[in-house]
Amino acid sequence: MKKILLAVMLMLLPAFAALAQYVPSQIEQSKGRLLDDNGEVMPDFMVRRLVGDEIFEETYLGAVKQYKAGKWLMLGGGLVVGAGVAVSGVSLGVFFVNYVNIWKGENLWDSFSQAKDVLSWFYRGFSIAGLGASVFTMGIIFKTVGWKRLEWVAEEYNNGRPAVTLRFGAGEYGTGLVLNF
Numbered sequence: 744m745k746k747i748l749l750a751v752m753l754m755l756l757p758a759f760a761a762l763a764q765y766v767p768s769q770i771e772q773s774k775g776r777l778l779d780d781n782g783e784v785m786p787d788f789m790v791r792r793l794v795g796d797e798i799f800e801e802t803y804l805g806a807v808k809q810y811k812a813g814k815w816l817m818l819g820g821g822l823v824v825g826a827g828v829a830v831s832g833v834s835l836g837v838f839f840v841n842y843v844n845i846w847k848g849e850n851l852w853d854s855f856s857q858a859k860d861v862l863s864w865f866y867r868g869f870s871i872a873g874l875g876a877s878v879f880t881m882g883i884i885f886k887t888v889g890w891k892r893l894e895w896v897a898e899e900y901n902n903g904r905p906a907v908t909l910r911f912g913a914g915e916y917g918t919g920l921v922l923n924f
Contacts, residue, residue, distance in 0.1 A: 806892035813886025823875025831868030
């Protein structure tokens with residue numbers, strides 16, 4: 744019985760060991776993530792531990808989502824702008840090829856309505872490009888707001904970094920005494 748009790752105590756002992764936790768002196772924001780002193784991306788659990796649950800839940804998570812959404816909106820908007828410009832360019836090219844052929848005495852179109860149809864695609868292409876530009880602009884706004892909110896989280900931590908603390912609670916490697924310095 745004593746051996747079993749000793750074995751259980753030896754298994755639980757590492758869980759209650761005092762673990763000194765590294766706390767960076769300064770954090771900074773780069774490309775939608777927070778970086779520690781060494782320039783390495785900090786995982787979410789470390790950010791939560793450093794800035795607290797309230798700032799993490801209310802600001803950090805939303806800022807990261809906004810930043811990522813802004814990047815995707817910019818990518819999608821850029822692709823749509825490219826597609827609209829391509830449609831306009833092709834239709835304008837087709838129109839001018841036929842216009843040059845008319846001067847040579849060859850007419851590829853049966854009627855003037857076919858020319859109007861080709862030119863209508865030119866205007867449709869610019870409408871598509873305008874839609875893409877507005878989505879791209881929305882992406883810039885989302886990305887900038889997310890970036891500013893992440894900057895605020897970093898400044899909040901850097902300006903109000905807590906002193907050395909010793910507490911009992913959950914740490915990175917289990918439950919026990921947690922020393923933050």
